[in-house]
Amino acid sequence: MRAIDLLNGRLKLRHLVLVAAIADQGSVLRAAEHLHLAQPAVTRSLREVETLLGVELFVRGPRGVTPTMFGEAFLEHARAVLAELRRAGERISGLADGEVGTVTIGTLLAGSNVLLPRAIAALKEDRPGITVIVQEATFDAQVPRLLDGEIDLILGRLNPIGDLRGLRQVTLYGEPVRLVARHGHPARTRRGLSLADLLDYPWVLPLEQTALRAELEQLFRAEGLVPPGNLVECTSVLTVRTLVRDTDMIAALPELVARTDAGIAPLPVPLEAVRRQVGVTLPAHRSPTPSARLMLDHLRREAAEIRDLVAG
Known part of the structure; x- marks a missing residue:
């Protein structure tokens, strides 16, 4: 299979949705139930994708299916495509009325206790139709999901991004x-x-x-x-x-x-060597959705008040 073969119309959006659903659900049967499709239809569509790619995407076992090496590689790109399409839909909707949408925030310890609740409350008062999703995990676990578009921003202590290209950081305030x-x-x-x-x-x-x-x-x-x-x-x-x-x-x-x-x-034991900056980490080459942009605006406003609180 040549890379150009994926652009000739044979690979459909439903194939991407189906492969992601099988991986998420762990079996063809549960994926069929999740998608409200008959199991033979899901099996047939999976066979179509594997035939097109010329590789096996899943290993079948007694307890379900497991992605192969090829399956993991394909899933990474399939999920990124689906995330971008979801973002495109939200952007169009947001541009149309600015009243609905979803913003997903990956949160770390710092900022989650005071800044984030205040910013969410302000956003919901301003735009009640926007859904806010907060997911807690470590920075390293959140970065791939940020780059794939599954979350919009990471809030917390600013970690060094080192060789992780494609990220940018915005400092909001300093907190010891x-x-x-x-x-x-x-x-x-x-x-x-x-x-x-x-x-x-x-x-x-x-x-x-x-x-x-x-x-x-x-x-x-x-x-x-x-x-x-x-x-x-x-x-x-x-x-x-x-x-x-x-x-x-x-x-x-x-x-x-x-x-x-x-x-x-x-306790009266200082930690002067520990970094203090709290802020957001964003994709460097992708503009925030309207909902994420509104969330950022409220984070900046609330952070300005918190700077005075920390200083006091």
Whole structure:
């Protein structure tokens, strides 16, 4: 098969939808039910795609289907095409009336506690017809979905994008990261409390693949310390706050997260080496949809007020 063969009209949009549905549902039968089609029709259409491509896209097994190497490659492009078509439909609708649409936000820990709820509330008051979808995951997990168009922007601490071409970042405000513990934590009774003293207690840290975790581990090593061995790895702000409030665990949290929980407070151990910038990460070569653009406008407005709150 030559690449030009995919442009001769034999590959249909329904083929892309069908292959994505089979992968998402894990079986031809469940894909047929999801698409409200008969199973033989789905099987026949899948055979058409595989014949056109000249490769097998799925391995059939007793519990369903698994994408082959060729299937994974085709799915990556199929999902990108479908995402772009969804974005095209939303853009046309948004240009027509500016009242409806969807914006999908990938969120990290910083910014999710104060900035994002305020911006969402302002957006919904301005445009009640816009649906806001918030999905939490690590930065590395969100980037492929951002580039594929499945999410519109990533909000949180600005991670170094390094060699990840195709991204741009917009800084919204600076927010310190603090080491926090419950009010009655025994470490608060120590004079001249240091980072080394805190190793006597359990910690809750971000996942290993996050930039904040890497920065914290670098901080320990810079002071000649071994990173905590007694720890829980977690990125859920609700779980982290509960663990810190109800146990002797120590965590590193954005200042605004710590401020909004009466049961926890910062410890007098600075984290000057940890980056502070909170902002959004966007695709560099794709314009935001009208809904995403409105979301960005509200994020900027609310961030301007938060800058004063953090400074105070």
